[in-house]
Amino acid sequence: MSIPSDFTQRIINIIKNIPEGKVLTYGFIAKIAGNPKAARQVSWVLHSSSKKYHLPWHRVISSNGKLSMSSIEDKQYQKKLLELEGIEFSGEFKIDLKKYLWNIDSIEVI
């Protein structure tokens, strides 16, 4: 495995700082990290290194407020983790972003 690019490193730092009970979307993370169009890179990072960097992967969801994992089992597990943090679902696998999207303004560490 190669050394993560600065961009990828920023993505990792941002994800690590998402507080409990809050979420961020792929696109938003990419935007804050410096490239608004690199949402796919965020998913790649989660898929390949969430274990390695102990990332709170479950706090990253799609821009439409829905969970985006491929299998139904994974989504149910992610939903469970989020509910344990106090997040309530408005649909099967959907939450209200207005309510749970992390207000990045209060960020300092990144």
Next chain:
DNA sequence: AACCTGACGAAGA
């Protein structure tokens, strides 16, 4: 260098 991949996302139909 070329091609493929991933838990994306905006825009249309």
Next chain:
DNA sequence: TTCTTCGCCAGGT
């Protein structure tokens, strides 16, 4: 509201 299409990115092979 659901489904397609198409563009985008860094890493991996």
